[in-house]
Amino acid sequence: MSALLEVQGLTRRFGGLTAVSDVSFAVSEGEIFGVIGPNGAGKTTLFNVIAGHYKPSAGTATFSGRGISGLRSDVIARLGIARTFQAVHLFAAETVAENLRRARVLSTSHGPFAYLRSFGTGRREPDLRDVATFVGLGPLLDQTAGGLAYGLQKMLGIGMALMVTPKLLLMDEPAAGLNPSEKRAASALIRRLRDERGISILLVEHDMPLVMGVCDRILVVNQGKPIAIGSPDAVKADPAVIDAYLGDDYEFA
Numbered sequence: 143m144s145a146l147l148e149v150q151g152l153t154r155r156f157g158g159l160t161a162v163s164d165v166s167f168a169v170s171e172g173e174i175f176g177v178i179g180p181n182g183a184g185k186t187t188l189f190n191v192i193a194g195h196y197k198p199s200a201g202t203a204t205f206s207g208r209g210i211s212g213l214r215s216d217v218i219a220r221l222g223i224a225r226t227f228q229a230v231h232l233f234a235a236e237t238v239a240e241n242l243r244r245a246r247v248l249s250t251s252h253g254p255f256a257y258l259r260s261f262g263t264g265r266r267e268p269d270l271r272d273v274a275t276f277v278g279l280g281p282l283l284d285q286t287a288g289g290l291a292y293g294l295q296k297m298l299g300i301g302m303a304l305m306v307t308p309k310l311l312l313m314d315e316p317a318a319g320l321n322p323s324e325k326r327a328a329s330a331l332i333r334r335l336r337d338e339r340g341i342s343i344l345l346v347e348h349d350m351p352l353v354m355g356v357c358d359r360i361l362v363v364n365q366g367k368p369i370a371i372g373s374p375d376a377v378k379a380d381p382a383v384i385d386a387y388l389g390d391d392y393e394f395a
């Protein structure tokens with residue numbers, strides 16, 4: 143497996159606060175890679191820097207061998223990195239189909255030559271129905287998004303990210319707010335994204351059974367700094383991780 147995303151010494155400061163501090167890791171093609179840590183550890187900021195929403199204060203990110211740090215978020219999206227958000231971001235008054243269509247238009251509508259620039263990326267424009275079916279919304283294309291159950295709104299968020307045909311998907315807490323059966327569906331969907339669509343995943347999540355169950359490797363951050371990286375079993379047994387995050391009475395369900 144070759145590195146799809148490589149992050150080297152990535153740092154992001156907000157005034158006197160260092161939210162992400164000298165973080166390095168690589169995500170291989172086909173990997174499901176988790177990032178965990180306590181609240182405020184810098185996980186979302188790390189995503190925001192990789193996706194181009196924030197510029198790094200120091201360090202680099204390389205995607206498919208190309209430097210991406212400092213590029214605009216829409217440029218990074220067109221290169222093949224999409225993200226989903228902790229809270230659902232959708233157009234509540236519009237239908238599922240309209241939301242998916244908007245996600246596609248937004249991803250290709252920056253600048254007069256955006257359409258032409260989408261050529262040569264080697265990625266085919268996805269079919270709206272196909273994406274809706276993949277995330278379990280096939281029969282609900284004409285439903286208003288705001289009227290969907292919360293779990294289905296989160297699925298729509300994933301579908302919208304798929305409309306840019308990503309090679310890497312950054313998922314910020316996909317299980318937050320889901321009930322146990324929706325969490326099982328989310329786990330299965332994450333695996334299917336990789337197995338059936340060949341999408342590599344960078345996953346931030348507090349639900350430990352889900353993270354430990356789906357990830358190949360996990361990076362643990364605390365106060366912006368990396369404290370461990372390895373397989374779920376290695377990370378679970380690491381005293382520094384137990385101390386900073388999991389706690390002594392943590393039991394893997």
Ligand SMILES: Nc1ncnc2c1ncn2[C@@H]1O[C@H](COP(=O)(O)OP(=O)(O)OP(=O)(O)O)[C@@H](O)[C@H]1O
Binds near residue numbers: 161180181185186
């Ligand atoms: N735009 C910003 N301006 C100033 N401080 C920020 C900004 N964004 C994040 N921070 C701070 O950076 C630190 C890391 O926040 P971040 O949201 O990245 O943590 P997190 O690990 O994602 O937390 P959670 O698990 O609660 O989502 C926090 O102290 C937060 O207050």
